[in-house]
Amino acid sequence: MKPGSTAFFRLTKPVVFLCCLLPLVLLLAGAFSIAGQSLGANPIEALLHSLGRWGLKFLLITLAVTPLRRLTGWNWLIRFRRMLGLFAFFYILLHFVVYAVLDQGLDFAAIVEDVVKRPYITLGMAGLLMLLPLAITSTKGMMRRLGKRWQKLHRLVYVIAVVGVWHFYWQVKLDTLDPSVYAAVLAVLLGARIYFALKARRRVTNPSNSFF
């Protein structure tokens, strides 16, 4: 079976999809103490933090598709990008739902106060709101309808990733090791884009740079 063939995608897409669901399955098992899974003494905090981290991880994985494709020449990777990006949105949305429903108990006033008064929550909310138009315009039809503007709009993902990691960094009490690792990975992924763009600019003979 050739990578990139119809048969290849027919097999790999459902497998990747199920793998992307695995973190959620494990968290749900933990939340309901199924199959020996446990979320520990503070399950709401565990859910909240784990969903947020998975959202960021999927965001970084999505941003890794293009550099990987450039490095390896595996152009078929691009066919997984939408699914990965939508899983990033999915986990970040669940992160928000757990915050609003389980953590804040849908106390609207408390949520508004958080968003207005606590900068890291302001950032998180901004990131989620910016993700919405990207998720909505992720369909083939929308891509066609928006044409060139689609790519412009979807460059928002760089801002979202920065805002998301920053949100994580500001949330931790003291030990910034974990968010620093996310920030370093993001810096590499964004740096790769700058590197490739500069390289393409120098190569005037080949101006077909559709990297950004």
Added chain:
Amino acid sequence: MLIKRTSDILPSEITDESVYLNRRELLLKAGLVTAGVMAGQPLLTLGSAGPSGPELSGIRKSQYSTDEPLNSWTDITTYNNYYEFGTGKEDPSRNAVDFEPRPWTVAVNGECDKPGNYNYEDIVSAHTLEERIYRLRCVEAWSMVVPWVGIPLSSLIKRFEPNSKAKYVRFKTLYDPKRMPGQRRRNLDWPYVEGLTIEEAMHPLTLMAVGVYGRELPNQNGAPLRLVVPWKYGFKSIKAIVEISLTRKRPVSSWESAIPSEYGFYANVNPEVSHPRWSQARERPIGAGVFASKKPTLMFNGYADQVASLYAGLDLRKNY
């Protein structure tokens, strides 16, 4: 103050309430484990173990105990902020397993007439142990109810005979990166330091804890000696104490020196003064499950009647 007549049986001697309430689930789990063993592989590991470790004897009940339902042994011993053993909540329960809390010596110095090195047995054996069931409110907006065992700090400090110049008490945690792996990273300025005013230290609620649930303190809870100041955020209740100093000047605590805009010397539980990054108005009770709501935080963690007078005239917004 309301003094209730309590029964002669310590709450910790009775089957843990959560174990009792979950007896059917436990039987089911026992069945599953048996089935798993028969099938040749563990289907399930039992997550909630009962109290373990050496039992303490001669414990007296206290009028200062709350009658609120206790957190389970598992909650109390697996959800800990103890950066000397790692910054994750479950790190201390894993990384403190091999910590050896004996022999243990506490250096007493400063403005007192009986300074010196006191070993653990010197410190504890002269006192009757008391069970104090206190609310614990963490600065991170979660809370527990813990059945501590200990001695009133005031009776301990009186033995050191503080002089009139002693205005504050400073405590230090052990610094030993070999035994406390979290100290190999400099996220806090080790050793951990905490302090109280002499009035706070001599207050009858302030406890030098040596146990929990009628047992010696587990390592992850600050063995062998830790402070418990129930009306202050948990980080004031310093663990694994090796030095007690009576001082003229106000000590600077570790969190205060790390992030002075977020953590102050007093750190009294106060729902009206937010942490710069989160609200302190409500708290998440640990052990209440996924669908439990937060509950309102009480002024001085519900100990206002006993301690508010210590802070008369003090601007609690400035002195957070």
